């Protein structure tokens with residue numbers, strides 16, 4: 509009989525060691541405390557003929573040593589756990605992005621190439637995968653026991669975590685946060701494939717537009733290009749070369765232009781205003797769904813390698829019409 513689920517990711521062994529250490533340390537202390545308690549209860553019960561005159565004096569040394577030792581042991585476990593937690597949330601730079609949106613009661617998954625799936629996740633073995641996770645309604649929790657990962661999907665936030673699958677196979681995927689009537693049915697499976705099979709799977713999903721291309725279409729549809737586009741006369745920040753760079757803010761400080769920053773800028777444009785720009789951007793809260801936000805973020809991310817006013821930098825996944833025509837953008841470029 510198998511007690512633990514399969515171990516199929518790069519984090520699994522680390523997580524199991526931590527789990528074993530926690531259970532081991534807690535179990536040892538539990539046995540020690542209860543063992544002594546029961547031993548003394550029995551040995552010194554009323555009417556037992558045991559010698560009671562040999563009481564020790566005050567034993568503060570023992571007390572201090574015992575307290576310090578347990579404190580040190582659990583503090584060590586804390587640092588061990590914190591280190592692992594941080595590593596799981598810091599994806600390596602070469603990780604492939606997969607976007608996950610939780611919704612009552614399904615997981616909607618989108619690959620960077622625009623391939624979509626519901627309640628299943630296909631990933632290649634041996635390659636790091638970065639998940640960007642959010643929810644469209646209530647709090648869900650994306651859990652893959654075989655990978656030893658679990659992360660809440662919270663409305664209004666992007667959570668990132670990553671893993672490298674290490675074993676080809678199919679593993680269950682769950683929602684691990686009670687989220688309504690059909691919470692128990694909200695799940696599916698993760699399919700880990702050989703990279704060549706995975707590529708074939710991706711190709712077999714039909715050649716639709718990539719996430720970034722869909723984002724570009726939305727960028728025009730919602731009128732973003734009216735201000736952020738090259739031809740605009742509005743003094744709005746250029747988005748080429750923005751992603752992943754620090755942005756100086758009005759009133760001091762900087763933020764890194766990551767997924768979260770882009771999303772918040774669309775929904776809560778007044779919260780972090782780029783220094784030197786008037787706060788004229790309207791909020792799109794309530795108008796753009798999470799799926800569409802992910803596409804817009806993917807589009808802006810695809811502009812990361814471009815510089816404002818330079819079309820020759822070569823469009824990546826994006827599309828034909830992306831870069832601004834040369835010339836007009838210099839005055840707004842930072």
Ligand code: CUA
Nearest residue numbers: 648683685687
């Ligand atoms: Cu979604 Cu439980």
